[in-house]
Amino acid sequence: MTTRFTYYPMDRKNAMLMMLDVMIAAAAIFLTFKLLFAHDTTVSGDTTKLMTILALKTVALLALGWATRVYRIDWRYGSMRELQLLALVLLTSDLLVLGAALVVLKSISYQALFVQSLLAFNGMLFIRLVARTRSFFRFRHAQPSGKATLIIGGGDSGQKITKELKEYRTNVLNVVGILDDNPLLQRLYIHGTPVIGSIDALERKIEEYGIEVVVLAIPSLPYSKRIQLLKRIEKTGVESHALPMLSELASGKVSMNEMREVAIEDLLGREPVQLDVSEISQKLKGATIFISGAGGSIGSELCRQLIKFEPGRLVLFGHGENSIYSIDRELRGLDTETDIYPVIGDVQDRNRLIEVFEHYEPDIVYHAAAHKHVPLMEGNPKEAVKNNVYGTKNMVEVAHLFNVERFVMISTDKAVNPTNVMGATKRVAEMVVQQQARHSETTFSVVRFGNVLGSRGSVVPLFKEQIERGGPVTVTHPEMTRYFMTIPEASRLVIQASVRASGGEVFVLDMGQPVKIVDLARRMITLSGFTLDQIPIEYSGIRPGEKLYEELLATSEKTDSQVYDKIFVGCTRPFKSVDPILLTIDHLLDQPNALTSFLLFVANSEIPEEVMENMFTPQIEPVRMRTNDSTQRRKTL
Numbered sequence: 001m002t003t004r005f006t007y008y009p010m011d012r013k014n015a016m017l018m019m020l021d022v023m024i025a026a027a028a029i030f031l032t033f034k035l036l037f038a039h040d041t042t043v044s045g046d047t048t049k050l051m052t053i054l055a056l057k058t059v060a061l062l063a064l065g066w067a068t069r070v071y072r073i074d075w076r077y078g079s080m081r082e083l084q085l086l087a088l089v090l091l092t093s094d095l096l097v098l099g100a101a102l103v104v105l106k107s108i109s110y111q112a113l114f115v116q117s118l119l120a121f122n123g124m125l126f127i128r129l130v131a132r133t134r135s136f137f138r139f140r141h142a143q144p145s146g147k148a149t150l151i152i153g154g155g156d157s158g159q160k161i162t163k164e165l166k167e168y169r170t171n172v173l174n175v176v177g178i179l180d181d182n183p184l185l186q187r188l189y190i191h192g193t194p195v196i197g198s199i200d201a202l203e204r205k206i207e208e209y210g211i212e213v214v215v216l217a218i219p220s221l222p223y224s225k226r227i228q229l230l231k232r233i234e235k236t237g238v239e240s241h242a243l244p245m246l247s248e249l250a251s252g253k254v255s256m257n258e259m260r261e262v263a264i265e266d267l268l269g270r271e272p273v274q275l276d277v278s279e280i281s282q283k284l285k286g287a288t289i290f291i292s293g294a295g296g297s298i299g300s301e302l303c304r305q306l307i308k309f310e311p312g313r314l315v316l317f318g319h320g321e322n323s324i325y326s327i328d329r330e331l332r333g334l335d336t337e338t339d340i341y342p343v344i345g346d347v348q349d350r351n352r353l354i355e356v357f358e359h360y361e362p363d364i365v366y367h368a369a370a371h372k373h374v375p376l377m378e379g380n381p382k383e384a385v386k387n388n389v390y391g392t393k394n395m396v397e398v399a400h401l402f403n404v405e406r407f408v409m410i411s412t413d414k415a416v417n418p419t420n421v422m423g424a425t426k427r428v429a430e431m432v433v434q435q436q437a438r439h440s441e442t443t444f445s446v447v448r449f450g451n452v453l454g455s456r457g458s459v460v461p462l463f464k465e466q467i468e469r470g471g472p473v474t475v476t477h478p479e480m481t482r483y484f485m486t487i488p489e490a491s492r493l494v495i496q497a498s499v500r501a502s503g504g505e506v507f508v509l510d511m512g513q514p515v516k517i518v519d520l521a522r523r524m525i526t527l528s529g530f531t532l533d534q535i536p537i538e539y540s541g542i543r544p545g546e547k548l549y550e551e552l553l554a555t556s557e558k559t560d561s562q563v564y565d566k567i568f569v570g571c572t573r574p575f576k577s578v579d580p581i582l583l584t585i586d587h588l589l590d591q592p593n594a595l596t597s598f599l600l601f602v603a604n605s606e607i608p609e610e611v612m613e614n615m616f617t618p619q620i621e622p623v624r625m626r627t628n629d630s631t632q633r634r635k636t637l
Contacts, residue, residue: 018071021124022058028119029054032112056100060093083125090121146174147212147239150205152229154180154195158217163191165215176209199229206236216242237526283499284309290362290404291316292347292395293369295323298410298449301491302366303327313339315360318369319346347391350398357402366494367395367409370426374414377422378544381596382589388425389432389585396436396444406443408498409433411506413450413483418603420545421596427603428585430506431578437504445501447494448508448570450483459517463524471535473521476542481514481549496567506570514549 033050065071070082070089094117101113149165151158158178165175177196180186185195197205205211214233221229226242233240289306293299294316300323303314314331318324321344328342341360345352347369370388371377377384392409399407411430414423430446437444451459459482466473485493489509497507518537525535542548581602588595 015071017127018062018065020127021061021065024123024127025057025061025116025120026054028116028123029057031119032116053097053101056097057093060096060100061089064089064093064096083128086124086128087121090117090124148210149173149175149213149215150209150211151175151178151193151215151217152180152199152202153217154178154182154185154190155218157219159190161215161217162193166191166193173213173215176211177205179205202229202232203236206238211238213239213241216240234523234526237531280495280499281309284311284364284495286310286312287363288313288360289315290357290360290365292318292365292367294318294342295320295327296368297487298490298494299366299368300327300330301487302368302494303331305488305491305495306366307331307334307336307338310336311338313341313360315356315362316340316342317345317347317356319344347395348386350394353394353398354401357398357404361402363405364498365395365399365404365407366498367392367407368494369395370410370429372412372422374420374422374545375543377425378420378596381421381425381592381599384421384425385585385589385595385599388422389428389582392429393432393582396432399444400436400440400442404442406498406501407433407445408494408501409444409446410494411446411448413448413508415448415603418600419547421599422545424596424599424603428578428581428599431581434504434506435578440503443501443503445497445504446506447497448506449490449493450485450509459520460524463521467525467535471525472538473525473535474538474540475518475521476540476546477548478516478518478539479548480517480542480546482517483514484520485509493567500567508568508570 029050033053068085068089070085094113098113151162151165158180162175162178165173175193178185178190178193179197179199179202180195181198181200186197188195196209202214206214214236216226216229216233218226230240230242284306289311291299291302291306291314294303295318299316299318303316307314316324316328316331324342324344328340331338331340343356345356347353347367369391371380371384395409396407409429411426412423414420415427415430416423418424418427433444433446436442463473493507493509497505501507521537522532525532525537584598585595588598
C-alpha cells in the first residue's frame with residue numbers, strides 16, 4: 001500500500017517550523033523538569049542531566065524529522081496522516097532519548113519524560129492548527145468569486161471535490177452548499193461548506209441560493225437514478241458536471257479529481273450495454289484479428305476494446321495513413337504483449353487483401369471499412385457501391401478462401417427500408433455476407449448500428465462545432481428522430497456478436513426509444529452553459545436521402561430471438577441470389593440515376609422469381625482452402 005503525502009522542498013516556512021519545534025521541545029522539557037517536578041530534586045536539581053536530555057531530544061527530533069520528511073509537508077493541507085506521522089516522530093524520538101539517557105545518565109524519570117512528550121506534541125499540534133486556521137480565515141473573509149456551485153453528495157467523493165474546489169478553484173466555482181440524504185450530515189459543515197438539505201430539495205435549493213453550477217459527486221449512484229437526477233438538473237437550466245462513475249474509475253480512464261461535463265449519452269435514458277467478458281476472453285485470447293477500417297471511429301474503438309482480451313496479433317488495415325498511424329501509436333503505448341501490425345490498403349483492392357490474408361492468416365475479421373455519409377453518397381452512388389458493396393464482396397470472398405473462423409460486418413439501421421444510396425449499398429452488402437454464409441464454413445454475421453455518438457460525420461461533433469462558433473445549431477426537421485449508441489457500446493456489440501454468431505444472422509442492439517435530434521441539440525446547448533436565446537436552433541430542411549425516423553428491423557425481420565441481454569437477432573427478408581443483383585449493378589455503374597433506382601428497389605423489396613430467372617448468375621465459385629503452400633494457394637487464387 002502506497003502512503004500518499006504532499007511534500008514540498010524545504011523552504012523558509014518549513015525551516016522556521018523546524019526551529020519552532022526545537023524551541024517547543026526545549027520549553028516542554030524545561031517546564032516538566034523545572035516546574036512540574038520541582039519538588040523532586042533528583043529530577044529538577046541536576047542541570048547537567050537536563051541539558052543532556054535536551055541535547056538528545058533535539059538531535060533525535062531533527063534526525064527523525066529529516067528522515068521522514070515531516071518538515072517538507074505543507075501543513076495548510078495537512079490531514080490525519082500527516083498528524084500521525086508527526087506523533088510517530090515524537091514517540092520515536094522519546095524512545096531514543098529514553099534509551100540513550102539510560103546508557104549515559106544511568107537513570108531517568110519515566111513520568112517526567114511522558115509529561116514533556118505530551119506537552120511537546122500539543123505545542124507542535126497547536127502551531128500547525130494555527131497555520132491551517134489562518135489559511136481558513138483568509139479564505140472565508142475573501143470575497144467569493146466564480147459561479148455559485150452546489151455539490152450533490154457529502155460522502156468521500158463530495159468531500160474531496162469540495163475541498164479541491166474551495167482551495168484551488170475559487171476563481172471558477174464558488175461552493176455554497178452541499179446536498180446529501182444522510183440525516184447525520186444535515187446542518188453540519190464539510191470543509192467550511194454547509195450541508196443545506198437533502199437531494200429531494202434540489203430544485204428549491206437551486207432557486208433559493210441562486211445556484212449556477214451543480215456537481216454530481218456520487219460515483220456509486222446506480223445508472224437509472226443517475227439519469228433521473230441529471231434530468232432534474234437539466235430541467236432547472238443550470239450548468240451540470242459530474243464526477244466519473246465507478247466503472248470509469250476502475251478502468252483507469254479517469255482519476256477521482258477529474259470532473260467531466262455531462263455527456264449526451266448520460267441523458268439517453270437507458271443502461272449501457274455490457275460484455276460477457278469470460279466468454280469473449282476464451283474466444284479471442286491468442287487469436288489473430290484483422291480489422292478493416294481500423295483507423296475510423298468504430299474501427300479504432302474496436303482495436304481498443306479487443307486488445308484488452310490479449311489477442312496474439314492485431315492487423316490494423318485501412319487506406320488512411322494518418323489514422324492508421326494514430327491508432328497504431330496509441331496501442332503501442334499500452335502495456336500489452338499483443339503484436340500490432342499496421343497495414344495500408346483498400347478493401348476495393350482484392351489482390352492487396354489476398355496478400356495481407358496470406359501473410360497474416362487471420363482467425364477473426366471485423367469489417368468496419370465503409371462510406372457512411374448519407375448526403376455525400378447521394379451525389380456519388382458509384383463510389384458508395386465500389387466501397388460498400390464491392391469492398392465487402394472482396395472481404396467476404398477472401399475471408400472464405402482463407403478459411404477465416406469468424407467474420408463480422410458492421411452495418412447500419414439505414415439499411416432497413418432505405419431511402420438513400422448509403423443505406424441501400426449497406427443492405428446489398430448484408431446480402432453479400434448472408435449469401436456467403438450459406439455455403440461457407442466461416443461463420444459470417446452482420447451487426448446493425450444506430451447513430452454512433454461522437455463518430456466522424458455524426459451529429460454531435462457538428463453541434464459542438466456550431467456551439468463553439470456561437471451558433472446557430474442547425475437541425476433538419478423538428479420531428480426527426482434517431483436511435484443512438486456510444487462508440488464503446490457499438491464496439492462491444494460487434495465483439496459480442498462475433499463470439500455468439502452461428503452463421504448468417506443480423507444482430508441488432510436494443511437502444512431503447514429513439515431520440516429527437518432537436519432534443520439533443522437543446523441539451524448540448526444547455527450543457528455547454530448557454531441558453532436557447534444565446535445559441536438559437538434553426539431548421540435547415542431534410543437533406544436528400546434522409547428519413548424522419550429510422551428502424552432497426554423491417555416488419556418482416558422482427559423476432560423475439562435474443563442471444564444476449566439487449567442483443568436481438570433479426571430474420572432478414574429472403575432473397576434467391578445476390579449474384580444477379582451484382583451483375584446488374586455492374587451494368588448500371590456509369591448511370592447514376594438508374595443505379596440509384598435499382599439499389600433502392602433491391603434493398604426495399606424481394607426480387608420476383610421471374611426476374612431472378614432471367615438474370616444471369618455466375619457459376620464460378622472460389623476454391624476453398626487453407627494451406628501453408630503459398631505457391632499452390634496463388635495458383636488457386
